[in-house]
Amino acid sequence: MSAIDAVTRELLDKTEFLALVTEGSEGPHVVGNWGEYLRRLGIDGDRLVLPAGYYRKTEENLSRNGRVQVLVASKSVQGGHGPGQGCILRGTAEIQTEGEFSDRAKASFPWARGALVISVDSVEMQL
Numbered sequence: 473m474s475a476i477d478a479v480t481r482e483l484l485d486k487t488e489f490l491a492l493v494t495e496g497s498e499g500p501h502v503v504g505n506w507g508e509y510l511r512r513l514g515i516d517g518d519r520l521v522l523p524a525g526y527y528r529k530t531e532e533n534l535s536r537n538g539r540v541q542v543l544v545a546s547k548s549v550q551g552g553h554g555p556g557q558g559c560i561l562r563g564t565a566e567i568q569t570e571g572e573f574s575d576r577a578k579a580s581f582p583w584a585r586g587a588l589v590i591s592v593d594s595v596e597m598q599l
């Protein structure tokens with residue numbers, strides 16, 4: 473069964489940005505990406521594909537520990553208490569500088585050096 477259910481899919485369709493946390497040697501490291509960029513590159517099963525322009529520290533962190541947490545949210549998705557929902561997606565990630573996803577990222581974003589590919593294995597709703 474897919475980790476990305478209908479509500480998660482709606483959040484990924486509507487979130488303005490994503491916040492991604494990796495574990496660094498000195499603690500958590502947070503970076504961003506745009507929801508629009510995710511929607512341009514597409515969601516491939518349980519994998520999220522994003523353009524990587526920089527992400528040098530993120531890449532270093534991922535080489536030691538591939539686990540990530542990603543926060544997305546939208547006020548226009550219904551939550552349990554009213555308008556507004558968000559979720560934490562947990563999984564593993566890597567930066568791919570060659571292959572299908574990297575080619576896709578470079579074709580859409582000429583500044584990209586590759587793709588940040590996140591494999592989601594669980595989702596936790598927040599509201």
Ligand SMILES: Cc1cc2nc3c(=O)[nH]c(=O)nc-3n(C[C@H](O)[C@H](O)[C@H](O)COP(=O)(O)O)c2cc1C
Pocket residue numbers: 489490502503504505506509523524525526527528529530531
């Ligand atoms: C809303 C938002 C969107 C961003 N989009 C990208 C992006 O598409 N690609 C990218 O490499 N960095 C993006 N960044 C910058 C990253 O957060 C980060 O600062 C940069 O990539 C350096 O990463 P590093 O600290 O892992 O080296 C974005 C930041 C924000 C706040």
